[in-house]
Amino acid sequence: MSVKDRLSWDGVRRAGAQLTTPLLPDDYLTLINPLWTTRELRGVIEKVVPETDDTATVVIRPGWGWRYSHQPGQYIGIGLQVGGRFHWRSYSVSTPPKRRGRTLAITVRAMPEGFLSQHLVNGVEPGTVIRLALPSGDFVLPNPPPPKILFLVGGSGVTPVMSMLRTLDRRGTMPDVVMSYSSTTQDRMIFRSELAELNERHDSLTVRERYTDDDGMLVLEDHLDELCPDWRERQVWACGPGPMLDAASEFWDEAGLEDQLHLERFSVNFTGEGGEGGTLTFRSSGKTVEIDGATTVLEGGEQAGVGMPYGCRAGICHTCSVTMIEGKVRDLRNGEEFAEPNGSVQTCVTAPVGDCTFDL
């Protein structure tokens, strides 16, 4: 056994824990540098670069334990303490993956109702220490990429696609790519100049911009054949507002090509009926909270101060699933009800219908 094997990082940490028990060495190292811990993944905000009036790219330098090998298209969780309380959201990574690195970036649009997105775009100070959750999501580009690709993008849905394009550019593996990118106006189009520059540099890449305030929405039935005549031969990655994705999903279903369509719903569309509200009881923590029918179980649990698991917060990843001992919840996306005792509930997209008890 070599010295290096014996002096593994884990071994050093275990030896250090003899000195710091019941805490970990990490808990003391963070006194020197807040990023020197693997207990919780952390990062520091290096800078906030404005992209358009209401979007900014947030550059994050992760601390110990981070892996830069995310797949292009994946999202990460960001936990930011505002008013003393941690708030968590998921954002697509806009930078390409690397084997090693120093920073990564997310690009955020400040939503009118979006408490955290507003804060990230307009308020957060460089130097702020945040919590991170490792990349996840299966809206990813395989390596090697398919020979023919269509990107269907609306608004800030460009972020995961940008990560894919930057990856293809960096690896020099740009296949035949058509990108249809809709934005309300030219000013609001994120990454416009960088896309123009990529378009210039790669013959096999065609970026088709559409400004919907003037040109109207892209209607797949009317415009797709002109935009991309060989769309039937292409793998499609679509990311954008809910209605756009619903239309795409229907369109490719009808063409019998649904296997070629990859979707990222970066915002959940709560089009279903709300719940009725009720009292949530968390049995193990003994906490209770009364919430209305538009508030999700996850948000309710966080209000009550229960350490709720979370992931994408959009009903995709199932990280937030919790056992419901009794009660009834309604899925806010489609209005479906669920009342199986001791069943698993996706807390980020469900609201209570009457009182519910959870095993947490």
Place this chain on the structure above:
Amino acid sequence: MAIADVKEYTHLTAEEVEQLGAELDALRTEIEESRNSKDADYIYKMIRLQRGLATAARITLGVSAYHRRTRLPGAVVGGAMLGVAKILENMEIGHNVMHGQWDWMNDPEVHSSNWEWDTAQPAEQWKHSHNYVHHQFTNVLGYDNDIGYGILRMAREQKWHPVNLGQPLYNAALATLFQWGVALHDLDLEAIRKGEKDPKVMKKQLKQIWQKGRRQAVKDYVVYPALSGPHFMTTVYANAAANVTRNLWSYVIIFCGHFPDGAMHFTEEQIEDETRPEWYLRQMLGSANFEGSEMLHVLSGNLGYQVEHHLFPDLPSNRYGEISVRVRQLCEKYKLPYTTGPLHQQYGQALRTIIKLSLPNRFTSGDREDVMEGQMEVARGRKSAEELGSRRPETGKYAAAAS
């Protein structure tokens, strides 16, 4: 006679008790809604201060041991710093985090579900014996094992036994070895003595205590002394002094919470169908505060605001001072006693009770106004898990598996 009905004792009507409960609920909501980044900064600052102090203490002890002229002053200064660090960790940080006072921050690193403190008692068992049993059944005879910790006779209603003659001695031993006494607390020695303890649970608890206690002892009495090289024993003494300092201090603070004369005891009739406002009332009558500087309150984990802590066990400790002003006003409004006094007076009363109750009741007079002996006698200890009701949410959580 201990109090069997708080309403009757306080001469409040049912409506007044309801109203008092509503006012306390409103106070709770007000504080909950005003928790903000200043509170978060407070606990983070406290944690940084405590860890910094502990690090400085360990380094001082380790480095000074190598030089003849720095050895003794280093041991004194290092030991003192370590003692203060342990006090801060146990009182203002550990105890309060484990009550869930900081869970609202959603920070998994400062959360009642996974905090482990720097003392021999495993956090899981503490959350059961303290958060649940003591905070919910506060001062109810036969339920709350904190009335004398199963070792001391602290209420005249508790049966006298010749063994009690040694009380002053047991008290001194308990004070010195407090962390180990606390470590055994959730085992419920009384139940073991009577053979009523589930052996499976006992085995599990003993294993937890053994593992935690061993890690704690190895750290202070083997690993750090070894780092001092030839002056192993100097560091052993300094660490022992730090542990004993912490033991004596936490013992005094905890004995001032419910043993001064103004803190009442209750019979089990009181907790039959007890409403939430009545629970509030029992917490107020059963707890005692002490007065002092801000520094004293921080070093005692804000347990000088014992009344406020028992009313709102899961509100952040840095707010108890402002809450106490409002609770006092309520006590005046409803003509309720509010027990407080200087630390030495409160502890003096507790000590007097310990000494007096080592003798049978006929040799001494009672100091509590609620005591009339001869009317009832109760056994010591607490009830089994089946006999206890469901818990109140605000006392904090515990995993059922640990008890």
